[in-house]
Amino acid sequence: MENEKTCMDVPLSPTEGNGGEPLSALNPGERGVVVGMDGGRGLLCRMTSLGFTPGAEVTVVQNFGHGPLIALVRDARVALGRGEAGKVRVRRINHD
Amino acid sequence: MTEKTYTVALAGQPNVGKSTVFNLLTGLNQHVGNWPGKTVERKEGTLTHNGATYRLVDLPGTYSLTANSAEEVIAREFIIRERPDVVVAMVDAAILERSLYLVSELLPLPAPVIVGLNMMDVAEQEGFCIEPQVLEAALGVRVVPMIAARNVGVRELVAAIDEVTRGDYTYAPKRPEIRADHQEVLTQIGELIDGCVPEPYPQNWVALKLLEGDREITAMMQTCLPGEQWETVHDVLRAHDDALVAVASGRYEWIGRMIRAAVTRPRAGRIGLTERLDRWATHPLWGLGILAGILGLAFWLTYTIGAPLQDLLDVYVVGGLADLMGNLLTGAPAWLQGLVVDGVIGGVGTVVTFLPILVIFFAVLGLLEDTGYMARAAYVMDGFMHLMGLHGKSFLPLFLGFGCNVPAVLGARVIESRRARLLTILLAPLVPCVARMAVIAFIAPAFFGAAATLVSWGMTLLALVVLALSGVLINKAVFRGQRAAFIMELPLYHLPNWRTIGLLVWQRSLAFVKKAGTLILVVSVVVWALSVLPGGEVETSFLAAVGRWLEPAGRLMGFDWRLMVALLTGFIAKENSIATLGVLFGSTGLTAGGAGKEAGLAETLAATFPVSTALAFLVVQMLFVPCVATVAVVKQETGSWRWTLFNLGFLLVVSLAAGAGVYWLARLGGL
Numbered sequence: 001m002e003n004e005k006t007c008m009d010v011p012l013s014p015t016e017g018n019g020g021e022p023l024s025a026l027n028p029g030e031r032g033v034v035v036g037m038d039g040g041r042g043l044l045c046r047m048t049s050l051g052f053t054p055g056a057e058v059t060v061v062q063n064f065g066h067g068p069l070i071a072l073v074r075d076a077r078v079a080l081g082r083g084e085a086g087k088v089r090v091r092r093i094n095h096d
Numbered sequence: 097m098t099e100k101t102y103t104v105a106l107a108g109q110p111n112v113g114k115s116t117v118f119n120l121l122t123g124l125n126q127h128v129g130n131w132p133g134k135t136v137e138r139k140e141g142t143l144t145h146n147g148a149t150y151r152l153v154d155l156p157g158t159y160s161l162t163a164n165s166a167e168e169v170i171a172r173e174f175i176i177r178e179r180p181d182v183v184v185a186m187v188d189a190a191i192l193e194r195s196l197y198l199v200s201e202l203l204p205l206p207a208p209v210i211v212g213l214n215m216m217d218v219a220e221q222e223g224f225c226i227e228p229q230v231l232e233a234a235l236g237v238r239v240v241p242m243i244a245a246r247n248v249g250v251r252e253l254v255a256a257i258d259e260v261t262r263g264d265y266t267y268a269p270k271r272p273e274i275r276a277d278h279q280e281v282l283t284q285i286g287e288l289i290d291g292c293v294p295e296p297y298p299q300n301w302v303a304l305k306l307l308e309g310d311r312e313i314t315a316m317m318q319t320c321l322p323g324e325q326w327e328t329v330h331d332v333l334r335a336h337d338d339a340l341v342a343v344a345s346g347r348y349e350w351i352g353r354m355i356r357a358a359v360t361r362p363r364a365g366r367i368g369l370t371e372r373l374d375r376w377a378t379h380p381l382w383g384l385g386i387l388a389g390i391l392g393l394a395f396w397l398t399y400t401i402g403a404p405l406q407d408l409l410d411v412y413v414v415g416g417l418a419d420l421m422g423n424l425l426t427g428a429p430a431w432l433q434g435l436v437v438d439g440v441i442g443g444v445g446t447v448v449t450f451l452p453i454l455v456i457f458f459a460v461l462g463l464l465e466d467t468g469y470m471a472r473a474a475y476v477m478d479g480f481m482h483l484m485g486l487h488g489k490s491f492l493p494l495f496l497g498f499g500c501n502v503p504a505v506l507g508a509r510v511i512e513s514r515r516a517r518l519l520t521i522l523l524a525p526l527v528p529c530v531a532r533m534a535v536i537a538f539i540a541p542a543f544f545g546a547a548a549t550l551v552s553w554g555m556t557l558l559a560l561v562v563l564a565l566s567g568v569l570i571n572k573a574v575f576r577g578q579r580a581a582f583i584m585e586l587p588l589y590h591l592p593n594w595r596t597i598g599l600l601v602w603q604r605s606l607a608f609v610k611k612a613g614t615l616i617l618v619v620s621v622v623v624w625a626l627s628v629l630p631g632g633e634v635e636t637s638f639l640a641a642v643g644r645w646l647e648p649a650g651r652l653m654g655f656d657w658r659l660m661v662a663l664l665t666g667f668i669a670k671e672n673s674i675a676t677l678g679v680l681f682g683s684t685g686l687t688a689g690g691a692g693k694e695a696g697l698a699e700t701l702a703a704t705f706p707v708s709t710a711l712a713f714l715v716v717q718m719l720f721v722p723c724v725a726t727v728a729v730v731k732q733e734t735g736s737w738r739w740t741l742f743n744l745g746f747l748l749v750v751s752l753a754a755g756a757g758v759y760w761l762a763r764l765g766g767l
Contacts, residue, residue: 037341041309042164043581046512048344049160050583051194055345061371064380067479068488068582074194074348075222077370079475081487081582 020089024069024082026060032090033057039087050078052088101149102261105175107202108186109195110157111468111587113214115139116244116596117186118154121254128603131156131170135509135733145254148261153180161201162305163312165512175205176296181261184253186212189219189226189241190588192359193351200272200347203237204301208267210256211239217246218588221369223362230358236269245593270354274304275346281336282307288329292320307339370588374472378586383476390469391495394460398499402453409452414445434628435621442675443620443668447613450500450671451605453530457499458604462597465492468587478582484567485575487582490520494563496604497527501726503604505733513580519570521733522743525722526563528556531670535717538674542698543710551714559718562750570746608725615725619668627679634679639665653716653755654709654763663716669723677701708762712755719751 020035034056037044051074052058061077063069068081080088108114118126122141131138139154155174156167163169175183185202187195192213202209213228232239238256242249259265274282286303293299294316305313306329314333318326376382418441425433464470473495474488481487489511497504504524511517528536536555540548626639634640642664643657650660658680666673674697681700701710721727721744731740 039581041340043583044340045160045162045164045308046581046583048341049162049197050585051197051348053341053345053348056348061374062378067380068475070374070378070475070586074191076191076194077374077586077588079471079478079488079582079584079586081478084581084583 020091022086023058023060023071023080023088023090024063024085026058026063026090026092028060028063031057031059031093033093034088035091036089037087038089039084043084043087047084047088051076052078057093058088058090099147099149101151102181102257103151103153103178104143104257104261105153105155105178105180105183105207106186107155107171107175107183107198108157108212109159109188109198111585112157112186112188112195113244114154114157114186115599116593117184117212117214117242117250117253118152119595119599120244120247120250122152126152131166134166134170135735136166136170137509143254146258148258150257150261153178158198160197161205162308163310169312172201172205175202175207176298179296180207182257183207183209184212184257185209186214189213189215190222190224192219192224192226192355193348196351196355197347199235200351203269203271204298204304206296206298208260209237209269210253210260211235211237212242212244212249212253213239214242214244214249215590216241216248217243218590222588225360227358231355234270234354234358237267238265245591272347272350274307275342275349278307278336278339278342278346281332281339284332285329288325288332289317289321292317292325294320304343306333307336308343309333309337309340368588370468373589374586377469377472378475380476380479383472387473387476390464390473394457394464395498397460398453398457402456405452406449410445410449414441414448417441417445430632431628435624439621439624440617442624443617444613447609447616447669450530451609454499454608455601455605457530458496458503458601459597461492461496461499462600462604463592465600466592466597468589471584471586474584475586484519484523484564485571486516486519486567487580489582489584490516493520494524494527497524497529499530500608501525501527501529501722502608502729505726505729506604506607508733511580515575516580518734518739519567519575521730522570522739522746523563523567525726525730525743525747526559526566526719528559528718529670531723532718534671535666535673536714538698539701539710539714542702543707551711555714555718558715558754562719562754566746566750615728616669616723619724620672623665623668623672627676649752653712653752653759654706655713659705659709659713663713663720666717667721667724669725670717673717707767708759711762711767712759715758716751716755719747719754721747721751 023032026032034052034054036054037047037052039047056073059072061070061072066082068079069085070077070079071085106114106118118139118141121143125143126139126141129138130136136156141152143150143152153174155171158165158168158171161168161172174180183202185199187199199209199211213226213231216226219226228239228241238260240249240253240256242253244250260267282303285306286299289299289303289306293302302313302317306317317329321329377386418437421436421441422433425436461470464473470492474491477491478488481490490508493504493507493510496507501524504527505521508517508520508524511520533552536552540551544551623639627634627637629638631637639661640657643661646660647655647657650656655663658677661680662673662676665676678697681697681704727740727744730743731737734740
């Protein structure tokens with residue numbers, strides 16, 4: 001279960017196994033590469049068809065630490081509920 | 097010369113300008129209906145070119161072709177079963193990689209594909225440089241660059257369709273291949289199902305969909321394969337249940353290879369118009385403020401322009417028609433006059449006079465949708481909608497309800513999850529529509545004078561609070577608090593296309609006129625008959641008998657039988673309540689006549705009933721069972737009498753309880 005009230009500025013510890021941190025932990029402007037995705041088949045299907053697959057580069061456009069967030073993936077702006085964003089695991093790309 | 101007819105399917109992801117292209121190709125030469133057995137809109141049109149006729153079928157906009165929703169199944173079943181002569185796949189040049197995903201799913205199907213590379217101007221603005229001929233060479237299919245919103249490239253698209261259907265173009269597509277790490281298992285599945293795949297499904301495609309875990313195809317093959325063989329397949333699939341993501345990644349990798357040579361990407365760090373606007377429009381605080389402002393403006397525009405038009409229509413067209421028919425029928429028996437003037441013209445008039453307001457409201461909303469703003473409204477409303485177990489996407493259909501509940505219920509189709517769609521439909525009748533507001537606007541001034549506006553706002557607020565509470569309640573009690581996933585694309589802002597908006601308004605208004613028009617007319621005639629039979633007097637009619645029978649229930653809210661009858665006739669159309677009161681309180685006909693007569697009625701009402709009764713009447717009007725047209729679409733869209741009756745029962749209980757509560761509170765307060 002995702003807790004909607006967690007303060008998202010503090011990065012959560014990486015999920016064991018495939019690693020990475022949830023997309024919802026990234027601040028606006030931060031970039032990451034998708035390393036894995038969790039969730040049921042229906043959700044995964046919708047996320048992949050909207051551009052989220054392992055290897056895809058994602059930029060968080062807006063994230064206020066609560067409520068939905070906006071990410072830029074494969075040049076498309078996609079709004080994700082906090083719960084859904086928590087299921088996309090990313091590896092941060094450091095700024096140049 | 098024999099004329100040949102070809103079938104052309106139009107496919108594309110949402111927001112790629114597919115409907116603009118469809119409208120450009122077919123003009124008004126189109127037919128809107130439903131896909132058989134589904135509540136998904138089906139648009140079909142024809143186009144003639146170069147001595148051939150093309151039947152254009154607009155497939156539902158989908159991001160992929162994996163059986164996630166009815167839309168996806170419809171799109172792929174059409175291509176597989178009907179074998180269109182060509183599939184035109186619209187893609188957005190500014191989101192090329194992502195929108196080619198659907199193309200990567202279309203290419204393995206047995207129909208030649210033409211790619212319509214739309215929004216070339218937007219792509220250029222965003223800093224992309226795309227060479228269509230290079231992409232064409234890479235994909236091995238025709239690629240037509242277009243700016244559909246400015247009618248650029250449409251002629252070339254038609255020429256390409258002509259070329260491909262006549263076989264003048266050698267169609268040699270590069271089909272996406274599965275990633276190397278899953279090649280072996282795909283071959284294995286292919287061998288296991290060999291010879292058992294029913295016609296007309298391509299075997300390779302079925303194998304791939306099995307690997308992806310596609311629900312429909314899995315179920316199909318389970319029945320087609322002998323038990324033991326299915327077990328073997330099932331074991332293989334279970335060992336590779338991660339294949340879904342791998343297959344999707346493989347498609348994007350293929351797309352990456354296809355576009356590499358054709359696209360030069362903008363330098364990172366560019367800030368486009370969309371991003372600048374979104375800093376405000378999607379901000380949790382400013383975004384809500386902007387939304388409130390825009391919606392306020394929408395209402396203001398609707399009523400400032402619409403209300404005078406409505407009055408004009410009422411007086412000159414409906415009133416004129418009633419007078420005209422009255423004169424024509426002077427020699428006719430009284431019942432015929434009554435039937436035509438009160439029954440038929442009264443019913444038609446109701447529909448006609450609401451059209452201006454609806455058309456303006458739908459035009460403003462269409463504008464907001466077409467520019468891409470509505471997705472932002474959904475985004476900022478997401479938090480609030482969560483309270484009801486819904487998410488942002490339910491906002492637009494519910495908001496449409498302020499115009500008319502019929503398109504609101506129909507609009508719930510945009511919501512993917514069945515549960516959220518159902519809940520949105522059940523809540524839509526609680527949005528105060530134009531007709532309900534008309535009743536409030538008529539009664540409130542008589543009782544509350546200067547405070548009438550305040551009372552109207554209060555009533556609207558009450559309806560919305562009840563809506564929110566009902567949402568929370570139904571979600572908790574019936575759906576056990578489940579919530580659907582919220583994933584939604586925020587399209588780039590762009591200039592509105594008047595043609596697209598015009599057609600949107602046309603289709604929504606038509607839905608109202610068709611549903612409401614026929615039903616209101618029929619029920620209006622029936623109620624007129626009930627109000628004059630058997631004796632010709634309202635006081636002794638069947639309608640009055642029903643009202644008197646219901647009076648004990650009405651007394652809880654301070655109503656007498658006449659108010660109960662007014663409430664019941666509101667079932668035809670909400671504003672009919674006023675016309676009914678007009679008849680019951682001694683005006684001459686059911687038709688909405690001159691303003692003078694209505695003013696008289698308002699005074700009579702104010703003299704007859706205490707303020708507490710008036711308040712209760714307004715509250716019940718606001719929350720009562722919706723009009724017959726809305727009930728009909730609720731049944732149509734839920735496909736279930738059980739849910740329809742649940743909805744009616746729920747609204748009945750809520751409205752009467754709220755009415756009684758307000759009545760007794762007001763009495764306690766000395767009103």
